[in-house]
Amino acid sequence: MKRKNIEKNLAAAVSHMVPEDAFERISLNLTPAPVEKERTSMKRTVNSENKKKNNVRKYASIAVAACLVIAIGIFGFAYYDRNLVVESVVDIDVNPSVELLTNKKNVVLEVNPINEDGKKILDGMDLEKTDIDVAVNAIVGSMLKHGYLDDENGILVTVQNDDEKKAEELRNIVVSDIDASLSEHNASAPVINQTLTDATDAEAFAKANNISVGKATFVLNLVKKDATLKAEELAKLSLKDLAGIVNAKNIDISDIVDYDADDSIWENIADEVEDVNEGEASPGNNADSIAPAKAKEIALKDAGIDASKASFIRVEADFDDGVKKYDVEFVSGGFEYEYEINAQNGNIIKREKEKAEGNKNTATQPVSKATNANNSNSSISSAKAKEIALAHAGVAADKVAYIKAEYDYDDGVREYEVEFKVDGVEYDYVLNAETGAIISYEKDRDYNSSQPSNNQNNEAVISADKAKEIALKHAGVAAANATGLKAEYDVDDGRKVYDVEFRVGRVEYEYEINAVSGAVIGYEKD
Amino acid sequence: MLNIFTVFETEMKVKRPIDDQLILDIADGNADALHTLYEASSESVYGFALSITKNSHDAEDVLQETYLTVYQKAVDYKPSGKPMAWVFTIAKNFALAKLKSKSRIRLLDDGDTELGVTFAEIENVEQRLVIQTAFRILNDEERQILMLHAISGLKHREIAAIMEMSLNTVLSKYHRAIKKMRSELA
Incomplete structure (x- = not known):
């Protein structure tokens, strides 16, 4: 069965499976879009926790310019009562x-960086569709790598949710994830976490000052405690500096964060500050990972393999069971190589080599599209499309057993698919509906009809190289x-054909060449 | 294939294209616009969901959830000229979530990923054979890529974006899928 028929049958099969009343049922369940995300009536519970992982102060030191705040806000807004429907929004700042x-x-x-540093942290990471613990681990790892995290700079975790229980739950998950991730990296940093109330003000303030909602909430709460403080000024400060102010002004924050007097983050921060002042700074064993290069x-x-001979498909950082690794994929000499490399020590975790399926991505040569991009919305009529196809096939309209033209909107291109049958031969054309240009055509004997098929059994077959040559010539592409x-010999429904495939840049060509006559039976450009 | 409709003879119905404006209209609460989108894409979404969940009930749920979410989240859509990629991404998330919640349950019994779909409703023998074969012999990724390509008419590079794979990976999986199908159906 031909590729096209396989796809057609699949599409047709599925079209019979979609329940007819599905849209009706959807209509019944439609709820109007929320005008604004509901972030009101949120409960505040705040607690702070010191996440000091070990006593060796590997990170003590260095005045780090950037303060680090992670706030994770969960804004629960109920859509409809369905298990799988998006229910919450999580913000990480x-x-x-x-x-x-x-x-x-x-x-x-979804992951959205709110400011430039956020972008830096997220660079190259694709955290969508991952579990929250994977995402948190990746983010903490990246923060460590970029030097945002150390003993002095705290992490502020903020969770927002209508549902207090759910917020609490999630907050615990996130805090323990950070914990685990820090200990994995032999690092430590204080973690403060809070759940938010009345986030509307904080949200606007966060936006205006390019900080996280969590930090904004904390700052706004501080200002409420001490009227001499300016929220805008505080927003610019690092968590460490904020702690300094809290200490200097002796502000009681026990009711805005979950305060543990015995083991308070602020004490720890103060300790760190002192340590630094006493010049205890040590270079620190950084858990930095190797560069992608x-x-x-x-x-x-x-x-x-020499670098010049390899064409890279991807180099991606990935976390596997908490271990950062790089997935490296490249193609060279017709083989596809896949490596997994431990990002910490450069050890190869996995290597794989397999024959590339004719998709070497070495030369990337842009191909100029032959279609003239006529911006007008005018389309040719289906009658015109039929006419063009018939003329190209050299078939008179009155000889045609049946003909149909199907209008198709494919990736922004209006197309006509014209099909007709003459004497048991099926023609299949795809035309650009705007310009009338032929995009592809295929000619196929219909073996379901009583029409006898040409017997080509005893005929000589052209070489694969010849088939390639014919296809390239037809496409107007230089072999280089x-x-x-590649050309593959195939007997399709008793017909000897070559399937020739090649690519020019990102455009893929597929030809079917009659292996006896060398005629182009069909081609497709994708 | 997006927005397919058959035109007999010369008459051509003017149907609005699936573009950013359509999503913006949906964001305004225009249910007709949603219907237009549904008509043009429901088969692709269903097929894609089916290829992931391998269960017709789940695929149906995903179909509903996808359009409900499109309606709800259209306000958040960032016009990019790729509304279909957006819709497929939503569908994919739901389908994967379905799969995940199932696999959790499945740990209890020992069953392999058994098919939750019979294709009995497909009357055409050839169509039924082809889709059954796709679900029988292809691995998950091959099947998903083939279904996306066959039904949605998306380009390989668009499929690559939806599947979060490199173009080369998609191409080689696609060709492997076609090759398997052809030799099985020869």
Whole structure:
């Protein structure tokens, strides 16, 4: 069965499966979009916790310019009562701020950096669709790597949710995730966490000052305690400096954070400040991971391939069971290589090599599209489309057994798919509906009809190279510009054909060539 | 294929394209706009959901949840010229969540990922055979890519974005899928 028929059958099969009344049922459940995210009536419970992981102060030191705040806000807004529907939004802010949207199952749906530092932290990470613990681990790792986290700079975790229990739950998850992630990296940093109330003011303030909602809430609460403080000024300060002010002014924050007098973060912060002042600064054993470029280098060296010969598909940082690693993929010499490299020590965790499926991505040559982009919305009529197809096929309209033109909107391109049958031969054309240009065509003997098929059994077959040559010539592509060129001999419904494939840049060509006559039976450009 | 409709003879119904404006209209609460989107994309969404969940009831749930969410979240849509990619991403999230909640339950019994779909409603023998084959012989990713390509008509690079894979990976999986299907159905 031909590729096209496989796809057609699949599409047709599915079209029979969609329940007819589905839209009706959807209509019944429609709820108007929320005018504004409901962030009111949130309960405040605040607690602080020192996340000092070990006594070796690997991180003591260095006046770090940026303060670090992670606030995770969960804004619960009920959509409809469905288990899988997005229920909550999670915001993660890092001094620049990062906002995480999560659903009921604590899966991150969206990650938005709020400021430049947030972007830096998130650079190259794709945390969407991951569980909250994976995301938190990745973010903490990245913060460590970028030097935002140390003993002095605290992490502020803020959780917002209508549902107090849920907020509490999530907050505990996040705090323990941070805990685990810090200990993994042999690092420590104080963690403050709070759940928010009345986030509307804080949200606006956060936006205006490029800080997280969590930090904004804390700042606004501080200002309420001491009228001499200016919220805008405080917003610019690091958590450490805020702690300094709290100490200097002797502000009682026990009711705005969950305060533990024995082991308060503020005491710890103060200790750290003193330590630094006493010049105890040590360079610190950083848990820094190797650079992506280094990972590439390791992979190439292992494969024994020169960098100039490899075309990289991706180099991605990933966390696997809490271990940061790089996934390195590249193509060289017709093989696809896949490496997993431990980002900490550069050890190769996994290597894989497999024959690339004709998709070498070496030369990337942009191909100019032949279609003239006519911006007018005018389309040719279906009659015109049929006419063009018939003329191209050299078939008279009155000889045609049946003909239909189907209008199709494919990726912004208006197309006509014209199908007709003459003497048992099926023609299949795709035309640009605006310009009338032929995008692809295919000619196929219909073996369901009683029409006898040509017997080509005893005929000589052209070489694969010849088939390639025919396809390239037809496409107007120089052999040097085509990548992944291959020709495969196939007997399709008793017909001897070559399937020729190649790519020019990102455009994929597929030809079917009659292996006896060398005629182009069909082609497709994608 | 997006927005397919068959035109016999010369008459051509003017149907609005699936574009950013359509989503913006949905954001305004325009249920007709939602219907237009649904008509144009429900088969693709259903097919994609089915290819992930392998269960017709789940696929139906995902279908509903997707359009309910589209209606709800259209206000948050950032016009990018890729409304369909957005819709598929929503569908994918729901489908994966379904799968996940199921797999949690499945740990209790020992069953493998059994098919929750019979395709009995498909009368055409050839169509039924092809889709059954796709669900029988292809692995998850191959099947998802093939279904997306076959039904939605999305380009490989768009599928790559939705599947969060490199273009090369999608292409090679797609070709492997086609090859498997062809040899099975030969």
